[in-house]
Amino acid sequence: MTQAHSTPRITGVILAGGRGSRMGGQDKGLLEWHGRPLVAYLLEALQPQVDAILINANRNQARYQQYHYPVISDELSDYQGPLAGFAAAMQAAQTDYILTIPCDAPELAADTAARLLAALQGEQAEIAVAHDGERLQPVHALLPVSLLPSLQAFLAKGDRKIDLWYAQHRMASVDFSDCRRMFRNINTPQQQAELAEKIPPSPPFAKGGTEEPRGIESPFEKGGLRGISLPVIGVCAWSGSGKTTLLTEVIPRLKFAGLRLTVIKHGHHNLELDTPGKDSYRFREAGADQVVLASRKRMAMMQECKTQREPELVDVLRLVNRDCADLVLVEGFKHTAIPKIEVYRPSVGKPLLYPNDSHVIALATDDMTLDVPAHVTKLDLNQPDSIAEFILQWRTRQLAPITNTNATIRTAPSCADARDPSSLSITEARSRIMANLQAVAPALKRPLRDALGQVLAQAVISPLNVPNHVNSAMDGYALRSDDLPGDDSRAYRVIGKAFAGQAFSGECGKGECVRIMTGASMPVGTDAVVMQEHTEAGAEGYIRIGTGHRVGQNVRQAGEDIAQGSTVLPAGHRVNPADLAVLASLGIAEVSVIRPLRVAFFSTGDELRSIGETLAEGQVYDSNRYALYGMLQQLNVEILDMGVVRDDPASLETALQQAAATADVVLTSGGVSVGEADYIKGILAKLGQINFWKIAIKPGRPLAFGTLGKALFFGLPGNPVAVMVTFLQFVQPALLKLAGQTDYEPLLLDAICQSRLKKQPGRTEFQRGVVRREAGKLVVDKAGYQGSGVLSSMSKGNCLIILPEETATVELGDVVQVQVFGWSG
Numbered sequence: 001m002t003q004a005h006s007t008p009r010i011t012g013v014i015l016a017g018g019r020g021s022r023m024g025g026q027d028k029g030l031l032e033w034h035g036r037p038l039v040a041y042l043l044e045a046l047q048p049q050v051d052a053i054l055i056n057a058n059r060n061q062a063r064y065q066q067y068h069y070p071v072i073s074d075e076l077s078d079y080q081g082p083l084a085g086f087a088a089a090m091q092a093a094q095t096d097y098i099l100t101i102p103c104d105a106p107e108l109a110a111d112t113a114a115r116l117l118a119a120l121q122g123e124q125a126e127i128a129v130a131h132d133g134e135r136l137q138p139v140h141a142l143l144p145v146s147l148l149p150s151l152q153a154f155l156a157k158g159d160r161k162i163d164l165w166y167a168q169h170r171m172a173s174v175d176f177s178d179c180r181r182m183f184r185n186i187n188t189p190q191q192q193a194e195l196a197e198k199i200p201p202s203p204p205f206a207k208g209g210t211e212e213p214r215g216i217e218s219p220f221e222k223g224g225l226r227g228i229s230l231p232v233i234g235v236c237a238w239s240g241s242g243k244t245t246l247l248t249e250v251i252p253r254l255k256f257a258g259l260r261l262t263v264i265k266h267g268h269h270n271l272e273l274d275t276p277g278k279d280s281y282r283f284r285e286a287g288a289d290q291v292v293l294a295s296r297k298r299m300a301m302m303q304e305c306k307t308q309r310e311p312e313l314v315d316v317l318r319l320v321n322r323d324c325a326d327l328v329l330v331e332g333f334k335h336t337a338i339p340k341i342e343v344y345r346p347s348v349g350k351p352l353l354y355p356n357d358s359h360v361i362a363l364a365t366d367d368m369t370l371d372v373p374a375h376v377t378k379l380d381l382n383q384p385d386s387i388a389e390f391i392l393q394w395r396t397r398q399l400a401p402i403t404n405t406n407a408t409i410r411t412a413p414s415c416a417d418a419r420d421p422s423s424l425s426i427t428e429a430r431s432r433i434m435a436n437l438q439a440v441a442p443a444l445k446r447p448l449r450d451a452l453g454q455v456l457a458q459a460v461i462s463p464l465n466v467p468n469h470v471n472s473a474m475d476g477y478a479l480r481s482d483d484l485p486g487d488d489s490r491a492y493r494v495i496g497k498a499f500a501g502q503a504f505s506g507e508c509g510k511g512e513c514v515r516i517m518t519g520a521s522m523p524v525g526t527d528a529v530v531m532q533e534h535t536e537a538g539a540e541g542y543i544r545i546g547t548g549h550r551v552g553q554n555v556r557q558a559g560e561d562i563a564q565g566s567t568v569l570p571a572g573h574r575v576n577p578a579d580l581a582v583l584a585s586l587g588i589a590e591v592s593v594i595r596p597l598r599v600a601f602f603s604t605g606d607e608l609r610s611i612g613e614t615l616a617e618g619q620v621y622d623s624n625r626y627a628l629y630g631m632l633q634q635l636n637v638e639i640l641d642m643g644v645v646r647d648d649p650a651s652l653e654t655a656l657q658q659a660a661a662t663a664d665v666v667l668t669s670g671g672v673s674v675g676e677a678d679y680i681k682g683i684l685a686k687l688g689q690i691n692f693w694k695i696a697i698k699p700g701r702p703l704a705f706g707t708l709g710k711a712l713f714f715g716l717p718g719n720p721v722a723v724m725v726t727f728l729q730f731v732q733p734a735l736l737k738l739a740g741q742t743d744y745e746p747l748l749l750d751a752i753c754q755s756r757l758k759k760q761p762g763r764t765e766f767q768r769g770v771v772r773r774e775a776g777k778l779v780v781d782k783a784g785y786q787g788s789g790v791l792s793s794m795s796k797g798n799c800l801i802i803l804p805e806e807t808a809t810v811e812l813g814d815v816v817q818v819q820v821f822g823w824s825g
């Protein structure tokens, strides 16, 4: 536990000593909830809160002992109730306090111990007991071990009533009304059935929250991974079959498809990441429960597993950072019920695993003549592309049940709805969009200047060393390092001059030097330059040099900037002005670039008028095409502006078909949310493979995405601010990736927020902000009124303030992430 030494030490006691009479005599601690006994949930929730744990059980001791905590029985026989358990625990505990919790209420709050202790100390009470807002919950209690004599005396009188004993002591009643589900217990088979419906929260169990744990029925919960809403796929094999090699081949391919990957590997017995002597190692040795090593490049979390049992995959998955996990690949954990790809090489001489493991969905083998049953897909181990493709398709299928095109066409998302389970998180939407995008072909050779702003199709390899020759970095005198002055200044004869482009042709010997200018080639024999300012004139034809010079100083080595044969610019890089200069410095006259994307777009809506027309009542000028034009210009794509298309099926169909026939990407705005005259959804559903999503973001909730013939299609919302936000979040990275650019993630900066920002949890919100530097720090204010239709704040602002899904209202001084508009300089 993370308390200072001055705080009292606490033993958590799970009271599992009851008779379970109303449950037909079942041992309640061992009742299963989603595949695990209740006691397991409680151990997990208690462990971070207390210094030690005891399990109080009066039968099935051997089963409880499997958890490697001491199991104690009541001294009093015949199931005398919780007080008997308290007494047994007080006798056994090595700490000042015990925290008692019943075994049949698995959702213990993460701060139970801390809240009880704070109240006990704050109110100077002897004992602290939880209260659910309606009544006392007497077995959720913090009790000092020093009360054992009082308790024993009470029991000796034959008393068993807990409240009567509590009444003898100063008691703090501690409000847990915000956390009532922690008291939801099982006393009857009906309660057991009710609890079975609930999905366990992940530990540390949510603080507060009368709300139910979020229960999106996820396809990943099938394999015993309830509560883990991530696609998880394993690779299993006998050792020596090449699991790791396969994963290392597949990972870059999945990355290329835009997925963020987490890999979990089951390690050997005593996993050591750092070595004796390292600071992190010393912290662990000193007793830290968790050591997190963090640097600019990467972080590692090392957690001591106190239970001594093998970790279960579900435990490990709870550590996974969702920001790095569109897909989890697992090596090891071969007995866990997750979908697996078996790697099989007959030459290893081991039997196949799939006949005994129904979770194997594919067999990757180097013997393609093998016969496999229909439910197992055969994959060629020598074709990592096809294995990656299989995984991608598997993942897409796993995710598919969340969106159902037909069902969502009929849904009417409204911004007023709270996050509903059918909406997608922004991360999920982005990863679905990015997953299968391939850069357009073909590549074109372009003269150097025309390559500005284009994406390189091939890496540029340097034909030369830059600098080409060893040369001077200073104006001064070149001489031999082994001839530099020792303890005293010395005179050197100046034997000639070397200028940039005009080398000195002689050789420089000892006692000699050559006057040299910046950039001039080093004369033969010399390897150091003394700056002009560090010399003095000597006798005619001589200079004097003082002491304190270094071997090889002030000299640029050949290839120091760019070595011949090295990669100057990687494929997928967008050529910027500095790159043009670098390419020119190598004498490169033309480069191979990916052809620019062609993007067609039009606006939909009967109410829209073009500039120059007069507005009648209820009509608006079409602004979306201008926003799209502007943002597309920034991305160097070929733009095809198709104007306004009326909300009429025939015109929409023709426009969509034309757009898809000419462009790589088609964008429309309007008509994807609710609106009686919006026909576009129906026509899109007919012409292409389009998903209609509700995304948990504001603004920009409705979005259509898919393919229209060969073109990629985005149906953006109508609202102009939403158009810009969804473009920046979804369309821009997709266009960059299709254009071949490898670095398509926007740069996010941390800034201190100087406005209070109201926000609903459960969706990602984008507010328009003005970011600037103040006293050396980045600060951000909101840019005026934030209504979804208010374009002017978009134009006043220079960034989007990103408020992630889990964030609630932002207070002054909170750090927020901002995405600076590419066009605000």
Ligand code: AMP
Pocket: 603, 604, 605, 607, 608, 620, 621, 622, 623, 624, 625, 669, 670, 671, 672, 673, 674, 675, 678, 717, 718, 719, 720
């Ligand atoms: P819709 O999604 O078609 O229902 O449009 C939502 C809102 O955005 C309506 O108030 C539309 O009038 C407005 N809107 C749609 N398209 C445009 C556009 N191209 N320019 C300006 N406002 C638009």
Ligand code: MG
Pocket: 604, 605, 606, 670, 671, 675, 678, 718
């Ligand atoms: Mg409309």
